[in-house]
Amino acid sequence: MNSLQCETLLGDPALLSMLQARNYSAVIIDLFTNSCGMIFSSLLKIPTIGFLQIGAVGLEGRYIGALNPPSVSSQVMSDLGVPNTFLERTWGSINAVADWLIHNYVQTRVAVSIAEKYLDEVPDVYELFGRLDLIISGSHPIVEFPKYMPQKMLSIGCFHCRPAQRIQNKVLREFLDTSPFPVILASFGYTMANNGIYQRKLLRELMKAVKDLPVRAVIAFDPDREEKELVPENVLLVRWVPQQDVLGHPKTALFISHCGISSTLEAVYHAAKVIAIPISLDQGENALRLKDLGVLNHILDPRVAKAEDVAKFIEDDLEDDRLMENAIKFSQLMRDSLVGIEDITMRRINQAIKYRGQHLNIPSYKLNIFQFYCLDVALFFLVLILCCAKVSLTLFKRSYRYWRILPVIKEKGE
Template sequence: MTFLERMINTVLSTIHLIKPTMPSFGNLVAKYVPEKPFVSNSELKNSYLLHIIDGDILMDYPIPIASNAILCGGLAARPAESLITRIESFVKKSKDGLVIVALGSIIKSWPEQITNKLISAFQKMKHFNFIFRSGEYEKEYGNILLLPWLPQNDLLGHVKTKLFITHCGKSSVFEALYHGVPMLAFPIALDQKSNAALIIDKGYGISMDILDFSVNELVENINIVVHNSTFMFSIKNASEIFHSRPQTPTQRAAYWIDLVTKYGSDHFRPASLDMPWYCYFMLDVYLVYLVGIVLAVYVLKVFLKYCVKLCCRKKNAKEKLQ
């Protein structure tokens, strides 16, 4: 990030720390499983804690991570299965490849002109077939198949798939990573914008503004991502790294759950859980440093002032002698 971006990020992180946007564990229990006993923050803090995080270094920047936090990003991704006959017959008709378009459930509530611009761009690219999750009914015209729901993971794993146009939801991004499909991002809200920034930074694809794009711009960007081998190389390389690991995300999560069930979590319990907040943020250390610096400056100031007075006194004494 640039210096300004880091400044803004620091402010936002501090605000999020003071006023978290996520509800507490106790509130979630009370809302969704009220028949279960309430769990307070102090009880949670002292319990066997294991954080299974839907994240991966391939879809994030290098981060410091606690010993009880396990990265298991891509839990929903899996090998592709056969497509149903109706979709498979449409896929086979594609000449140069298939483009999957899935922009989340928000598509049902956004302005119709956005959907019309997307379809207009797809119609200009007759050499590709587009499967677009849009609307409530199945409809096919030309090289576009509109579906109310689509088997996204199975389509991304199809040999003819060349591009994934996505809103950058976490699961969608991991499915594309799993199958090695470059992306054209249309982030809308929440973590989607940061996911899109990572896609750009890691060379998995490019990003566009869903509220400000032209038909020709979309056509040009689809061609760029599909025909520029750099994007395909980056995502395929990341996919190979993902698959090279000795455990799948599901196996990794299961292993750690079994381990905690068997032995507890004392052996990887972070010391930070038992630290006062001011120690955790090293405020006591910074305070001592600050007091030390202030005292040093004060002593130096007094010493210099004394030296100046001493010099002036000697000078006055010499003048009187003369």
């Protein structure tokens, strides 16, 4: 959260008074880089429920008790998946340290410095993270690499997922219904929303890739006049696409996606084969997870994605029955896991309001990075071992000298 947003939240006593007067039962707050929001929510003095859209990663994860060191777990924006080699653990550690430095010495310090201008006493931000009453994750265990999770975390990823419905846009509906070929959906969420040079280059490569293939393609993009003239007959450009309805359409055979968390969840739910073109944040990790599940074969770098490569990957994936088998398997698993999720979620929220969640706290928020990874303990044992080695070596040298001169002493005595 930037400094302007901090000023808006903490510098407006009327906002705080209005919220306090309404007697809310709980506050739900996004935890991602939101120290100011945490400070503000503590002023309401009501049960606090945290929300993480992309799962328990980064420093937020550690402070809420999701103890995932870089030796066993993927780190945010590392694009590694589960680390298997020394170099991967090293890169994951570098990412973890960078995240720690940014969180501690930039984001949190900015929040605290602004809070000090308006509050007589600023609460400990890390303690606020650690003492949340409930944490809701917008991700899902299927689309995340396995992680350690605190008991007070509830995953509700794909809460919004539903079976496909009849498409209301007549042009789009007829484009799919009348297609004699498999249909490809290419959608990149807000990544393509600003229509910059970067996005327009990717659009042109996608259109070139499908132009001569026996497919139809729906691409979510708002073209300019020049791009409209380049659109092939088998391509439909739309400003917005009802993604779940298109993914669940019987003619849809492949999904080209940036692998944002919502798109990843919907792809799994609707048993879609995927070609990934991740842009930033968690998207690379999501793509690697889909590859690990066997519903994705190809991950493209958007900076160098070429039409020839995209066309080849499309042809390969359309013929790959193994991808579809895995997609159906994990779609069924996800749908089974979501049965009754609404009731479970409401019950957990009501429990957090009624009983709070302090009995489930993991005190990791009290520890600095050296204590958390027991580096201080390791250093203590290292010093202890060195001291013991020094004492042992000194005793050995003295004993050795004594045993060497012992015969001489005996001769002189005789």
